[in-house]
Amino acid sequence: MLSLRRRLVLVHLLAVLAAIGATAAAGWWVLSQSVNRQLDAALLALAETELGMLADGGGDGATVRIHEAPSGSAPPSLTRLDRLVQIIDGNGKILARSANLGSEKLPVSASLLSQLAAGETVFQTLPDTSEEPLRMVSLPSLAHSQRYAVQVAGSLDDANHIVQSAAMLFAAMAVALLAAVGWAGARLSSKLFVAIDNIVDQAHHIGDSNLHQRLPRPGGEDEIGHLVDTLNAMLGRIEQAFEVQRRFTADASHELRSPLSRLRAEIEITLRRPRDSESYVSALRSCLDEVERLTMLVEELLMLARMDAGQERAPSELGTLEKLATDALQRMRVVADERKVELVLINELQSTQQVDLGPLGLVLRNLLDNAIKFSPQGSSITLRLQEDSGGALLTIADQGTGLNEAEMPFIFDRFFRGSRPRAGEVDGFGLGLALSQAIMQAHGGRIEVSNQANGGALFSMRLPSQPPQ
Numbered sequence: 001m002l003s004l005r006r007r008l009v010l011v012h013l014l015a016v017l018a019a020i021g022a023t024a025a026a027g028w029w030v031l032s033q034s035v036n037r038q039l040d041a042a043l044l045a046l047a048e049t050e051l052g053m054l055a056d057g058g059g060d061g062a063t064v065r066i067h068e069a070p071s072g073s074a075p076p077s078l079t080r081l082d083r084l085v086q087i088i089d090g091n092g093k094i095l096a097r098s099a100n101l102g103s104e105k106l107p108v109s110a111s112l113l114s115q116l117a118a119g120e121t122v123f124q125t126l127p128d129t130s131e132e133p134l135r136m137v138s139l140p141s142l143a144h145s146q147r148y149a150v151q152v153a154g155s156l157d158d159a160n161h162i163v164q165s166a167a168m169l170f171a172a173m174a175v176a177l178l179a180a181v182g183w184a185g186a187r188l189s190s191k192l193f194v195a196i197d198n199i200v201d202q203a204h205h206i207g208d209s210n211l212h213q214r215l216p217r218p219g220g221e222d223e224i225g226h227l228v229d230t231l232n233a234m235l236g237r238i239e240q241a242f243e244v245q246r247r248f249t250a251d252a253s254h255e256l257r258s259p260l261s262r263l264r265a266e267i268e269i270t271l272r273r274p275r276d277s278e279s280y281v282s283a284l285r286s287c288l289d290e291v292e293r294l295t296m297l298v299e300e301l302l303m304l305a306r307m308d309a310g311q312e313r314a315p316s317e318l319g320t321l322e323k324l325a326t327d328a329l330q331r332m333r334v335v336a337d338e339r340k341v342e343l344v345l346i347n348e349l350q351s352t353q354q355v356d357l358g359p360l361g362l363v364l365r366n367l368l369d370n371a372i373k374f375s376p377q378g379s380s381i382t383l384r385l386q387e388d389s390g391g392a393l394l395t396i397a398d399q400g401t402g403l404n405e406a407e408m409p410f411i412f413d414r415f416f417r418g419s420r421p422r423a424g425e426v427d428g429f430g431l432g433l434a435l436s437q438a439i440m441q442a443h444g445g446r447i448e449v450s451n452q453a454n455g456g457a458l459f460s461m462r463l464p465s466q467p468p469q
Contacts, residue, residue: 090147211239342380394461
């Protein structure tokens, strides 16, 4: 099996060979056509000359003759050299022949006579008429009320020799050009693969422990440079994903360890000495609370893992946005009443868009629960349903203290908890908002957060007009 380098060089040489071969063939064809046209022009010029002399002669057939220079009276004429001339009448009878024909005669066929009778000038190639291949022109004329035709033939040997010499010259030039281009292509390919080898060597040394390293970029804005830029950008995304995974693992371990530690401590304290039934019941209830917290944490982690793997569940139940809002408010009403927070619904929708009530209901409940936790007693939370460009907009506005501007870019990170939750003022694992954003993105939407001008936080759920397929 050929290596990639050899295959590229072979393809390069084949392409160059095909281009050179096509160019040489085209040049040879143009040259051969030019030589043949020049020969035809010379034959036709001689035929017209003979025809003009014939028209100037007498009308008697006995006066028909070939106008040849007497032997030794003049130097040889290049225009008459090796030209065979024959004059025939309309019936094909030979009236005169040039001396160099000897006892031979130029062929006259019935089809040729019919073409001459129609006034056509006929060019023919005669490969087997004599010892050499001939090219012949037959030129008809009407002189002194009689039909004549002048036939002039010339040897094709000189033309064929010229064409053959040209073919050899083109072949030699093609071989030389192929060798030069092949050498240049090999040099360029060698430099190219040196850069690729450097990139491959560096890529072999990059692992999960040194993802901060990048591939060497060769100079120039060529395809290799763009490929290296793309690979480096991919390494950056992989490094970021590894870092997020590391933080996620560390944070999940910490969040799981805390309730497990409390469970173990509660059980150990309970088992140190005999207790009455009420103490055992109290200890079991405390353990049950910790188990419920662990169960909630594990379920949220599993849901995030499924969404990361693209294994979202199929739509469980479809309904309108108004039903989504009323169901969420009804389920959160008890929690809101305990904290003496009023829940207000404002519906400004004109359409009845269908949405997946299951996951989007979880998102809305998470946002409402978050707003209730940070709202002071006696305040209100407004859930507004509005039309949005290309979809719908659900906003949850509370009257709390708002969000810390420095913490706002990290609010949707997994296990991120603001200053107040970290201080123990609010329960939670820091997964609710991350899970809600992941669900919204899986449904083609997103959650945006901002602070209101008059205080309080504003969470916006933007939904597309149609959920992604």
